[in-house]
Amino acid sequence: MAGFLTRRLGEALIVCFTASIVAFALSHIGDNLSTAIGGMEATPQELARIRAYYGFDRSLPAQYLGWAGHVLGGDLGTSFFSHESVTRMILDRAPVTLALALSSLTLALLTGVPLGIAAAVRPGDWPDRLCLFLATLGQAMPSYWTGLLLILVFGVELQVLPISGTESWLSFVLPSVALAWFVMPVLARLTRAGMLEALGADYIRTARAKGLPRHMIIVKHALRNAILPVVSVAMVQLGYLMGGSIVVESVFALNGVGLLAWNAIQRSDYPVVQGIVIIVAALFVLLNLCADLINGALDPRLRR
Amino acid sequence: MARARFLIIAAALALLSPSARGQQAQNSLTWGFTSEIETLDPYATAKRTAQLVIRNVLETLLYRDPVSGAAKPLLATSWRWVDDRTLELSLRQGVSFQDGQAFDADDVVFTVAQVKRKDPPVAFAEADYGYIDHAEKVDAMTVRLVLNAPTPSAVDRLTQTLFILPHGAYATLGPQAFGRAPVGTGPYRVASFEPGRKLVLTRNAGYHAAEWGKPRLDTVTVVTIPDPQTQVAELTRGRVDFLWNINPDQVQQLQGQAGVKTATGGSTSVDFLSLDAAGRSGANPMQDKNVRLAIATAINRQAISQVLQGEGSVVIDAPCHPKQFGCPTEVEKHDYNIAKAKELMKQSAYPNGFSLDIGAFTDGGPVAEAIIGDLREIGIKGRVDLRETSAWIKDFFAGRMQASIVPWPSSGVYDVAAMVPLFFMGQQGDYTRDKEIEAWFREAGSIVDPAERQRLYALGFRKIAQEAYVVPLMTTVTAYGFREGLDFVPPADGYPLIAMTGWR
Numbered sequence: 001m002a003g004f005l006t007r008r009l010g011e012a013l014i015v016c017f018t019a020s021i022v023a024f025a026l027s028h029i030g031d032n033l034s035t036a037i038g039g040m041e042a043t044p045q046e047l048a049r050i051r052a053y054y055g056f057d058r059s060l061p062a063q064y065l066g067w068a069g070h071v072l073g074g075d076l077g078t079s080f081f082s083h084e085s086v087t088r089m090i091l092d093r094a095p096v097t098l099a100l101a102l103s104s105l106t107l108a109l110l111t112g113v114p115l116g117i118a119a120a121v122r123p124g125d126w127p128d129r130l131c132l133f134l135a136t137l138g139q140a141m142p143s144y145w146t147g148l149l150l151i152l153v154f155g156v157e158l159q160v161l162p163i164s165g166t167e168s169w170l171s172f173v174l175p176s177v178a179l180a181w182f183v184m185p186v187l188a189r190l191t192r193a194g195m196l197e198a199l200g201a202d203y204i205r206t207a208r209a210k211g212l213p214r215h216m217i218i219v220k221h222a223l224r225n226a227i228l229p230v231v232s233v234a235m236v237q238l239g240y241l242m243g244g245s246i247v248v249e250s251v252f253a254l255n256g257v258g259l260l261a262w263n264a265i266q267r268s269d270y271p272v273v274q275g276i277v278i279i280v281a282a283l284f285v286l287l288n289l290c291a292d293l294i295n296g297a298l299d300p301r302l303r304r
Numbered sequence: 305m306a307r308a309r310f311l312i313i314a315a316a317l318a319l320l321s322p323s324a325r326g327q328q329a330q331n332s333l334t335w336g337f338t339s340e341i342e343t344l345d346p347y348a349t350a351k352r353t354a355q356l357v358i359r360n361v362l363e364t365l366l367y368r369d370p371v372s373g374a375a376k377p378l379l380a381t382s383w384r385w386v387d388d389r390t391l392e393l394s395l396r397q398g399v400s401f402q403d404g405q406a407f408d409a410d411d412v413v414f415t416v417a418q419v420k421r422k423d424p425p426v427a428f429a430e431a432d433y434g435y436i437d438h439a440e441k442v443d444a445m446t447v448r449l450v451l452n453a454p455t456p457s458a459v460d461r462l463t464q465t466l467f468i469l470p471h472g473a474y475a476t477l478g479p480q481a482f483g484r485a486p487v488g489t490g491p492y493r494v495a496s497f498e499p500g501r502k503l504v505l506t507r508n509a510g511y512h513a514a515e516w517g518k519p520r521l522d523t524v525t526v527v528t529i530p531d532p533q534t535q536v537a538e539l540t541r542g543r544v545d546f547l548w549n550i551n552p553d554q555v556q557q558l559q560g561q562a563g564v565k566t567a568t569g570g571s572t573s574v575d576f577l578s579l580d581a582a583g584r585s586g587a588n589p590m591q592d593k594n595v596r597l598a599i600a601t602a603i604n605r606q607a608i609s610q611v612l613q614g615e616g617s618v619v620i621d622a623p624c625h626p627k628q629f630g631c632p633t634e635v636e637k638h639d640y641n642i643a644k645a646k647e648l649m650k651q652s653a654y655p656n657g658f659s660l661d662i663g664a665f666t667d668g669g670p671v672a673e674a675i676i677g678d679l680r681e682i683g684i685k686g687r688v689d690l691r692e693t694s695a696w697i698k699d700f701f702a703g704r705m706q707a708s709i710v711p712w713p714s715s716g717v718y719d720v721a722a723m724v725p726l727f728f729m730g731q732q733g734d735y736t737r738d739k740e741i742e743a744w745f746r747e748a749g750s751i752v753d754p755a756e757r758q759r760l761y762a763l764g765f766r767k768i769a770q771e772a773y774v775v776p777l778m779t780t781v782t783a784y785g786f787r788e789g790l791d792f793v794p795p796a797d798g799y800p801l802i803a804m805t806g807w808r
Contacts, residue, residue, distance in 0.1 A: 036694035040701075041431030041715075041726065050425050081349060082342035082499060083424065083480045093500070148533055156537050164529050164538055166501065253529040255501040262530070263340045263500070268694045 008292055012285040019281035020071065020274075024064050027270040036268030037080050054080075071278060077271035079264075086275035090257060096166055097249070097256035100179065101241035103172055105234060107180035108187055113230065115184075116191025117218060120199060120226075131192060135185035147178040147251040164253035175252040179245060183237050190233055194226030201225075228295055235291035239284040328789055328807045332523035335802065336535050336544035340500040340528050343483030346467040347419060347426045355467075356548070357526055360505060360803050362467035362488035365393055365412070366459065367516065370795035370804065373627065373718060375463050376515055379407065379489060388454035388752055395445045399512045401470040402493045409441040414471035416449070424479065431715055431722075432465040456752045457629070457719035464716040464799075491519035491803035502527050520791075520806025539564055539785050546792070547785040548800065551667075552614040558785045568616040569794025571782045573713040575671060576623040577603070577662075577775035578727075582737035584703030589660070590735075594652035596772035600638035602645035602682045608674045609778035616781035622765040623712075623727070623776040627796070630720035630748065630761035635769035645682045657683025663708030664688055665696035671709050671777065701732040711780065716797050720761055721749050727774075728764065736773040 027033075034050040035042065042050070051057045055066070070077060076086035119131035154174060155163035162171045198204060199222050207217045246258035253259075257276060264272035341354045346362060349355070365380040380393040399407040416439035419426050426433070435455040440448045451458060473487045485494055489512070492505035503526040507519050527544065529535045536557050538544040547554070550566075558566050579590040579599065589595045609617045621638075624631035649655060660679070664672040669690045676686030689708075691699070700708050710733075714722040724745045726733040734742075741764045748760035768774060782798035791808045794800070 033694075035697040035701075037425065039428060039431075040697050041428060043430050044732065046425070046430050049422060053423060053425060079342065082483065083348060084342075084499075089499075151534060151537050156540055159541055162543075163541075164534050164543070165527060251531045251534055253527070253531065253534055255498070255528065259340075259530065260500065266693075268692070 004296060005293075008289050012289055015285050016278070016282050020068060020278050021064070023274045023277035023281075024067060025060075027268075027273055028060055028063065033080075033268065033270060036270075067274070076275035076278070079272050080269050081267060086271050089260060089272060090275055090279060093255055093257045093260050096254050097242055097245060097258060100172060100175055100245055100249070100254060100256060101238055103176040104179035104183060104241055104245075105238050107176055108183040108237070109234060111180065112184040112187030113191050113227075116188040117195055117223065119188070119192045120195030121218065123196065128192075131188055135188050138181050138185040141181070142247075143178045143182045143245075144247045144251060146181050147175065147248055150174045150178055151251070166254055171252070171254070175245075175248050175254060178248050178251075179241060183241065186233060186237065187230055190230050191226060194229060195222055198222040198226045224298075228298055231294050231298070232288075232291040235287040235294075236284075239280070239287045242280060242283055330523070331521055331807065332525065333521050333545045333790070333802070333805070333807075334525045334527060334543065335546045335548070336529045336538055337526050338528075338530055338532075338535070338549070340530075341503060341526065342499050343480075344486045344494065344497065344503075345479050345483035348424070348479050348483055349427055353549075356799055357503065358467060358486070359490070359799075359801060360492045360524065361486050361490045361494060362469070363490045364462060364464070364466055365395075365468065366463045367514075367801070368460075368463040368718075368795075368797060369516075370793065370797075370800070373796045375459050378514060379468055380462075383459065385752070386448065389451045391449045391451070391458055392442065393447055393449070395447065396512060397445060399489050400510060401473065401487050401489055402508060402510075403470065403473055403487045405470050405472050405487075407468070407470075407489055408444045409447040411468050411471050412447045413439045413441050414474070415439075415466060415469045418469060418474070419466065428465070428715070432461070435461070454750050454752050455721070456754070456757065457717055457721040460629075460718050461715075461722070492524060495523075500528055516801070516804055519803040521803075524802055536785070539787070542787060545787045545790060546802070546805075548782070549798070550783045550785050552612070552783070554785060555614065555783050563788050565786055565788055565790075567784045567786070567792065567794045568614065569782050569784065569798060570616065570627070570796045571713065571780055571798030572625050572627060572716050572718065573711060573780040573798070574620055574623065574625050575668070575709060575711050575777040575780060576620075577675065577777060578700075578705070578708045578710050578733075578735050579772070579774060580703075580706045580735045581771070581773050582735050584735055584737070585706050588706045589652075589654050589658050590706055592652050592654065593771060594648045595654060596775075597638065598645045598648035598652065598682055599679065599684070600772045600775045601641050601648060602684075603675055603678045603775060603777075604640045605775075605777055606640065608671060612670055612674065613778055613781055614783070616783075617778045619778050620776040621769060623768065623774050624720045624723060624765070625714065625779055628714065628718050628720045628722075629754075630724075630757060632758075632762040632765050634762070635766050638769075638772065638775070642681050649682045657685065659685045659687070660707055661687050661689040661705070663691060663696060663700055663705040665691050665693045668709035668711055675709075703732070703735070709777075710774075716799055718797075724761075724764070725749065728768070736768070736771075738767065738771070738773070741767050 033056055034047045037050050038047050055063060078085060115131045118127035122128060151163045154161045161173050165171055204217060204222055207221050246262045249256045249258035250262055261276045339353050341357055343349050344358055346355055346358045363379050365378060366375045367378040369376050379396055381396050383391060383393045386392050395409060401407060416436060419433040435451050437450045437452045440450060442448055470487050474482050484497055491508055491511050493508045495504040495506045497503045505524040507522050511518060529538060532554050535547055536554050539547055540561050555566050558564050579596050580588055581590055583591045605619045609619050622632055622635050662672040669688060672688040679686050699705055712723055725731055728734055728736060729742045729745050744760045744764040748757045751757060784794055786792055789808050792805045
């Protein structure tokens with residue numbers, strides 16, 4: 001287990017290092033930083049002053065090493081515009097994104113897994129068709145569109161739920177549904193595929209022959225094996241939800257990390273963009289590591 | 305039974321949402337803002353939109369009358385020109401900052417020193433404050449602004465910029481802390497501020513007797529709602545009371561909605577198509593006068609103005625706003641005429657047409673698309689070169705674009721002096737490099753005689769039109785959406801002071 005953990009940690013560090021280089025290079029390669037800060041009316045002299053003040057006149061490797069050194073020390077830099085610490089900006093907004101991601105994933109799991117099981121238990125029957133229909137619909141509709149439809153129905157017509165801001169837990173209902181609707185189909189399809197394979201296995205036939213109750217066979221014997229890929233994918237989806245809920249956060253005006261990233265990209269506030277990229281990359285790596293460890297715990301063969 | 309349960313839950317949830325009627329009863333207003341306000345320090349933010357909120361907390365020396373557009377006293381009660389380069393202002397007595405510190409000449413001198421500081425860089429330093437050299441205290445309530453050169457537009461500029469800082473509090477707090485909890489003399493004070501989420505302003509009980517009156521609302525809450533559709537939905541259901549600078553699609557959606565009104569007002573912003581007549585991007589067809597004239601004649605500006613800007617936008621013949629001092633109306637017009645444009649192309653060095661990239665950013669994209677559609681008629685194959693804003697700034701001002709849509713707000717200044725230096729006086733945005741025009745404009749910017757300035761600006765703009773150095777397109781409008789019952793009059797310059805607004 002120790003070797004497995006060390007190997008995975010080593011890989012994780014390489015991924016983080018690569019992500020840091022990519023994040024830095026992409027934001028610096030265009031050399032638009034001084035114009036982003038100075039604005040349209042900035043004279044060449046002003047731009048030169050800005051370049052000197054922020055150190056953009058140094059070589060790219062020197063700038064990268066300076067930035068990476070600070071990141072290793074836990075300092076992600078300062079926003080060009082608000083002059084606030086990027087770490088603080090991300091930490092301020094992380095609870096919103098975390099709440100949204102967890103509620104969406106929970107909702108997706110609570111609907112996707114039972115739907116997948118129902119589809120696998122009666123393949124070709126109406127639960128299976130329903131699962132396929134919902135999966136296709138969910139994946140075909142972008143979260144942005146789902147969000148706008150939810151706003152129209154529950155916000156404008158029925159006026160029963162908030163559609164912007166984070167005033168109460170109710171504000172998270174519609175965005176969570178919009179995101180879960182997009183994530184659920186993958187989980188339902190995976191559960192269905194895994195369950196179909198498991199239900200056809202010999203040990204299930206044995207369990208049936210032993211006269212075990214049907215729900216015991218499905219939940220305790222088949223699902224335990226079928227759930228392995230769902231765990232891995234759910235973790236990846238959580239990473240996606242943590243870093244990729246930009247559009248939904250924008251539609252529902254949730255002041256999370258996604259919206260912060262969106263604003264920062266629009267304004268070329270690169271310390272913020274780089275900080276978010278590196279944090280999300282690290283989070284992805286961490287979640288994948290968790291998935292590996294959980295799968296390793298569930299299936300000892302994977303530890304080898 | 306199930307339906308009844310749903311309705312009960314729905315009713316209970318609906319009770320949790322504050323209604324517009326409730327807002328009116330509480331004399332409060334919620335303002336839906338598209339972009340995030342990161343800081344309330346006017347010298348740290350490079351966003352004009354943030355300054356729109358800041359001006360309710362920090363004040364300028366003068367303000368612009370929203371109807372007449374004239375400069376009126378605010379923190380300064382009167383002003384006079386001592387000479388061409390020295391403006392003396394008498395300051396208002398009995399004004400205090402929100403922390404109790406009395407306002408006087410030291411605050412003005414301190415503020416000017418701040419805008420001239422080098423570190424950290426001040427936003428819009430050159431455009432907004434480049435004309436000021438320094439400030440001198442004459443006595444406790446009199447101050448002189450010494451300018452770098454004669455600047456007749458200085459009085460108008462002071463209605464838009466130079467937000468007066470409290471010299472004590474700003475020096476103690478520093479830009480970052482001040483940006484979170486600014487202390488001003490304005491009609492509102494900051495009650496709470498969570499960047500990107502919510503800003504709550506409450507009425508400043510000790511506000512001085514400004515000429516425009518007293519703030520009417522007790523509380524103003526500014527919430528960030530980036531998505532235009534969500535903004536419309538929130539205004540329709542009454543959770544937001546006011547939206548500024550909405551797009552024509554939003555106006556259409558809001559028209560006819562119960563309880564909602566829309567209004568369109570002016571601005572100082574214009575759109576024009578820049579052409580590289582000087583060949584800064586290398587030898588190119590824009591250097592051919594016939595090509596430039598053909599382009600100017602082939603663009604259906606009236607249709608573009610109506611469709612993309614809507615009511616209130618007018619087609620312009622000179623690249624400046626008709627409201628601005630020095631912007632002439634009598635220049636050569638290039639009316640839409642495809643037959644004439646085709647004829648001009650035949651006479652040019654490019655009778656078979658050519659390919660052309662038209663640069664644009666944000667809202668300029670649809671304008672460029674429309675122009676490309678028109679240019680196809682005369683054999684020019686256009687392509688929109690849509691950029692992220694800072695990438696556009698970098699390449700456009702480095703002289704690398706053959707053609708580009710330029711939207712220009714002139715910093716809200718009612719004088720062409722706010723835009724001609726950048727585009728026609730040899731600076732980074734000048735794609736004409738015409739020495740004659742540069743000389744006329746330079747002289748107009750260095751004297752104070754209004755008639756002579758008008759004459760010189762007219763000479764320059766007439767030559768720009770004759771040569772079709774740029775294609776002036778249209779004025780842009782500022783549209784608003786707000787709840788019925790709000791007593792709101794759109795200001796002429798597009799920058800409302802929300803403190804003047806209240807419920808009927």
